[in-house]
């Protein structure tokens with residue numbers, strides 16, 4: 001028998017799935033599990049959006065659509081980006097995709113040849129590495145300092161770029177740290193992107209989840225690099241639509257058409273029902289988003305307050321998304337040698353499902369999601385405190 005393709009040599013299903021599966025198993029057995037591992041809002045899709053999906057089914061809006069998405073949705077996305085964020089993308093510059101994840105994969109595939117280098121600041125969304133590898137590109141990790149909230153600086157970017165560098169994958173608000181880049185953080189990166197001519201994916205799927213009334217700064221807002229940026233966004237987190245699988249890429253026509261072309265040959269198009277529901281999400285009341293944001297902000301405050309009582313840990317203060325990324329290196333070396341062993345220990349002994357930092361390319365940390373109830377935050381953080389103590 002012949003072997004599978006070389007591109008699969010380093011691509012695998014995530015280790016973290018083992019944690020998720022074990023957490024579910026324990027929960028099924030009746031154990032109390034704190035699901036701090038969750039990467040999605042714990043709220044249902046808002047009623048009005050569900051109704052739009054039902055309407056699509058009832059009116060037989062259930063056929064193939066254009067590869068780049070239905071005109072109504074591309075128009076609604078264009079209006080949202082222009083009106084709310086001041087990012088003037090025309091409907092023709094939008095490619096609607098199966099989630100933000102596929103938009104990133106398609107952007108990488110569309111721009112990288114085998115052997116091209118893709119710069120990935122760590123920690124990062126776990127799929128970035130494999131998406132680069134699937135395109136036979138070479139992921140080039142760079143680790144910004146924890147003290148700077150893991151924000152990439154121009155000099156760090158410059159130091160890892162070579163003539164083979166094709167692309168930067170930049171995420172703000174950031175998973176797994178919750179850190180948000182300011183415009184001042186982005187400006188020097190934009191200047192370097194311009195000078196070097198590389199592409200950038202601006203992964204901004206959490207851009208509506210920023211606290212304290214702070215405004216989102218987008219890498220796509222620097223006009224001098226407009227031709228080089230694939231802006232990726234999603235309905236998953238903002239509208240609690242993770243299972244609907246709907247997102248998009250906004251970019252100048254040459255780039256967005258390439259993304260749509262990749263998608264057309266792999267998926268035909270995004271799901272017609274989800275597309276119609278997404279029109280409802282953008283054109284309907286935004287009150288559910290505001291309500292969810294207020295809840296996440298309150299939980300962030302609670303989580304930070306409780307985490308601050310645990311000795312010998314550090315974490316960058318999260319200003320967005322719904323994660324806390326905790327440095328637990330001072331608790332490693334005994335019962336647990338690394339973050340994966342610590343995560344397994346916390347799950348088995350304390351019912352705490354957390355993601356190991358290694359899943360995000362950064363050892364010595366765990367990621368806690370606060371897409372759980374206040375009660376679970378209170379009790380779970382108590383468990384974390386005793387669990388970490390027992391690790392030493």
Ligand SMILES: Cc1ncc(COP(=O)(O)O)c(C=O)c1O
Nearest residue numbers: 099100101125175205234236247
């Ligand atoms: C940073 C980041 N980018 C992209 C995605 C992909 O989201 P989706 O494909 O559901 O739009 C996620 C989901 O967790 C994420 O955390």
